[in-house]
Each structure stands twice: as structure tokens, then as C-alpha cells.
Amino acid sequence: MFLGVIGIDQIRELILRLSLKPLKAKKKVAIIDEAHLMTLEAQNSFLKTLEEPKGECVIFLITEHPQWLLPTITSRCQEIKFYLVSKEIMLQFLKDKKVDQKLAEKLVEISQGRPGRLIEYLIQEKLSKREEYILLLKKVPFLSLKERLDLAEKLSRDENLKEILIFWLEYVREILIKRLSDLQKTEKLKTFLKNLEELFLLLSRYSLNLNLALDNFFLKI
Structure with missing residues (x-):
């Protein structure tokens, strides 16, 4: 297992936080980015919370690989699709950032319509x-x-x-x-x-x- 996965300890901590009452807002919001990186143990431990969350909370699982999640996870979620951003919009974004045209075209190509990845690649390193x-x-x-x-x-x-x-x-x-x-x-x-x-x-x-x-x-x- 490599660094960057979402383990059972992290999910248990999230479950604990969700069980607490919000201090100011009416609802609590939890976002799990790259949810497909949850281990099987982590996914299984999260099932009950997804089905019957304690208190007023909204949970978002963000993933580009929903097929890597357990069927018991996806069946408890409402799917909302985020479509790829057009090349024209991403090029305009880079133009506004004063990025060289040749570099901008390369960044858009390798980002494959994903603005988050595009922003990451703006870091030359x-x-x-x-x-x-x-x-x-x-x-x-x-x-x-x-x-x-x-x-x-x-x-x-x-x-x-x-x-x-x-x-x-x-x-x-x-x-x-x-x-x-x-x-x-x-x-x-x-x-x-x-x-x-x-x-x-x-x-x-x-x-x-x-x-x-x-x-x-x-x-x-």
C-alpha cells in the first residue's frame, strides 16, 4: 500500500467528527476527495454512516473511478456527474493567467479536461x-x-x-x-x-x- 491512501483510522476520525453537533452552521459537510483511494476496510467502516448519518450532515465522495468503490458504497449515494471542461474554456483560463500559448496548449492536453489537474500542472516542478x-x-x-x-x-x-x-x-x-x-x-x-x-x-x-x-x-x- 502506498502513501496517499485513505485508511480506516482517517474514516473513523471522520465518523467521530460527524457525530458531533455543529457549532454554528445548521449542517456539517464532509468531503472525501479521491474517494476511490479508500481501503476496503475504510469503505466497509463507512457504510453505516453513509446509510444513517448522525445529525444534520451532507457527505460528498469525489472520484473519477466510481467503479473502484464497493457497490455497497455507491448504492448508498446519489450520483452527480461533473463533465470535462472544454478545451476553449481551459485555454481562456490560462490566457487570463498570462501563460505562454504553447505551454497552455500542452497543459490543456495533458490535463484532459480536468481543471483541478490543470491548476496543479501550473506548478512547473x-x-x-x-x-x-x-x-x-x-x-x-x-x-x-x-x-x-x-x-x-x-x-x-x-x-x-x-x-x-x-x-x-x-x-x-x-x-x-x-x-x-x-x-x-x-x-x-x-x-x-x-x-x-x-x-x-x-x-x-x-x-x-x-x-x-x-x-x-x-x-x-
Whole structure:
């Protein structure tokens, strides 16, 4: 399990806070961003609160991967879809921020219609890190068995592993969209994306050996 997941202790603390009366407002509001990063234990411990919240409260679970949540979680929620923001709106936003046109187009492309991600990428350090790790991913197919295992060990100790996998997921989806007309390459990319999503999900939910999980992933490439 990597850093950044939402564990049972965090959910228990939230449940406790929701059980208390609000000091000023009429209702309490809880927002769980990236709710798909809740562990199975955390999700199961949250079921009763979702079904019968104590007091006056509203709970928002924000996720781009609702399929990664337990059916017992989603069945207790009302779904509200947030659609992707158009390229034109995002470009105008960056223009107002005085961002260079060429850089703006690149940021909009990799953000894939998500304004929150776009704002994150305005930090140049994050953009350069993304490019660094994507270059690393491109090299993997050409690495020897030993080099792949060494890379898996190195990444298993990297506290930014979650962010690295997100960079890779975004990149593969971006390439997949560009190559939709090439069926043969599309199928290979879909398989690769599926393996990458499974790795991300496993590391989010379970206390697995990171090194072994990464070994298995890299050997499939």
C-alpha cells in the first residue's frame, strides 16, 4: 500500500467528527476527495454512516473511478456527474493567467479536461517531474530483466509512487485517445492501461509488497 491512501483510522476520525453537533452552521459537510483511494476496510467502516448519518450532515465522495468503490458504497449515494471542461474554456483560463500559448496548449492536453489537474500542472516542478517519469516509462520495454527488477525495487521505496502511477495513467490514456484509429496499437494500449489500473487499485486497497507488485507489472511490459 502506498502513501496517499485513505485508511480506516482517517474514516473513523471522520465518523467521530460527524457525530458531533455543529457549532454554528445548521449542517456539517464532509468531503472525501479521491474517494476511490479508500481501503476496503475504510469503505466497509463507512457504510453505516453513509446509510444513517448522525445529525444534520451532507457527505460528498469525489472520484473519477466510481467503479473502484464497493457497490455497497455507491448504492448508498446519489450520483452527480461533473463533465470535462472544454478545451476553449481551459485555454481562456490560462490566457487570463498570462501563460505562454504553447505551454497552455500542452497543459490543456495533458490535463484532459480536468481543471483541478490543470491548476496543479501550473506548478512547473510538477510538469517537469511528469516528463521525467514518462521518459522512464518509455525506457522500460528496452530494459533487461535485472534492470526492470532494480527499477521496481527503487520505485517501491519512492514516497511519490502514487503520483508516478497517476502520471503514467494520464499519459497512457492520452496516447490511447490519439491512436483510436489504429486498432492493433489500441488493443495493446488498452491491455497495458488495464494492467496499470489494476496495479494502482491493488496498491490503493491492499497491504501488498510494493516491490513484488511492481516486479509483476514490469515483467508484463
